[in-house]
Amino acid sequence: MRNVGGKIIICMQFDLKKSIEILTRTPYVIEILLNGINNEWIMNNEGENTWSPFDIIGHLIYGDKTDWIIRMEIILSDSQNKRFTPFDRFAQFEENKGKDIVQLLNEFKVIRKQNIEILESKKINLKDLTKKGIHPVFGEVTLEELLATWTAHDLSHIAQIARVMARQYTNEVGPWKQYLPILEK
Amino acid sequence: MRNVGGKIIICMQFDLKKSIEILTRTPYVIEILLNGINNEWIMNNEGENTWSPFDIIGHLIYGDKTDWIIRMEIILSDSQNKRFTPFDRFAQFEENKGKDIVQLLNEFKVIRKQNIEILESKKINLKDLTKKGIHPVFGEVTLEELLATWTAHDLSHIAQIARVMARQYTNEVGPWKQYLPILEK
Numbered sequence A, B: 001m002r003n004v005g006g007k008i009i010i011c012m013q014f015d016l017k018k019s020i021e022i023l024t025r026t027p028y029v030i031e032i033l034l035n036g037i038n039n040e041w042i043m044n045n046e047g048e049n050t051w052s053p054f055d056i057i058g059h060l061i062y063g064d065k066t067d068w069i070i071r072m073e074i075i076l077s078d079s080q081n082k083r084f085t086p087f088d089r090f091a092q093f094e095e096n097k098g099k100d101i102v103q104l105l106n107e108f109k110v111i112r113k114q115n116i117e118i119l120e121s122k123k124i125n126l127k128d129l130t131k132k133g134i135h136p137v138f139g140e141v142t143l144e145e146l147l148a149t150w151t152a153h154d155l156s157h158i159a160q161i162a163r164v165m166a167r168q169y170t171n172e173v174g175p176w177k178q179y180l181p182i183l184e185k
Helices: A016-034 A039-043 A053-066 A068-076 A091-095 A101-121 A143-167 A174-179 B016-034 B039-043 B053-066 B068-076 B101-121 B143-167 B174-179
Strands: A002-004 A007-009 A132-135 A139-142 B002-004 B007-009 B132-135 B139-142
Touching: A016 A053, A016 A101, A016 A143, A016 B016, A016 B039, A039 A053, A039 B016, A053 A068, A053 A091, A053 A101, A053 A143, A068 A101, A068 A132, A068 A143, A132 A143, A139 A143, A139 B174, A143 B143, A143 B174, A174 B139, A174 B143, B016 B053, B016 B101, B016 B143, B039 B053, B053 B068, B053 B101, B053 B143, B068 B101, B068 B132, B068 B143, B132 B143, B139 B143
Parallel strands: none
Antiparallel strands: A002 A007, A132 A139, B002 B007, B132 B139
8 A cells, every 4th residue: 555645555556567576586586485495394285285385386387387478478469269278276296296496496497587588578568468368267358467467476476385384383383373373274 | 294104294393493494594585575676566565554565574673683582582591580571563663764675674684694693602402492481471482482483473474575565466467366365355
């Protein structure tokens, strides 16, 4: 929320430059947090059918490989078929078998850098941002919504990684648990 | 959760070395995320009486200045008075007036480095971890609980910073909001 000349503004408006600031930083934020750390922080999750930080990075890589940029290209293309392929939220479990965290962090940095280069090469203007694709569930979505979601999705998974890690100490903090709402399921 | 020889372990046990891994990284994680980024990401909050990333860093610095290490020293001291001073959760609003994000990030790196040095200089052993102080609200707490809380508190505020930033795009993601539970209040 911002107070702009006495007017309260709750949220930011989409801005490509500000979004790229986040998208560029995400792999490095995760690398600084996880590189060289004990494997328990990386591999532990929040219980059955939940994701570890390792799984989350796999999910982010898979999104960069198969989702965001490909959907952007569908929206910007001249093709009449604007329908997106559904995204597989569980592909990382097969994709990352046998890999270690260093491989995953490097893979994420490389694919993200390539994707930012593709994104910047499109010289997206305000009119482009209003162009549409067809989401398999929601139907029509704009390029602006896609790019805003990519950005918020990154931040959401950074928050998730930190939360999963914090929760490893749920039993260890004793009575302080009541001051740490993140530890409550 | 870990599967150790067929036995499911939900949480990690406290370990000083593993905790220091987190405590050392926190200022750098936040720096990579926020340094050089548009000020809107840094100064916007989630609405009235909520904290911006800037406020959260101020809170972390104030904890490092007045809380964690001082409470540790009370617990480890020979004094009979083991009572902690209550922590001021809102002091950062006064403390950080007129400062910018670069100053805050540097201040946090410096004080955290000093505090890790003090922590390591204590050569804390398993017996020390069971020693107690008196929390103004909970009563008796152990050194282990204090240090576990310091660690989980860092991770909780990294998650909070990323969440506050993600929510700036709540209106921008369009129908994808339903796939991003972090955007729901």
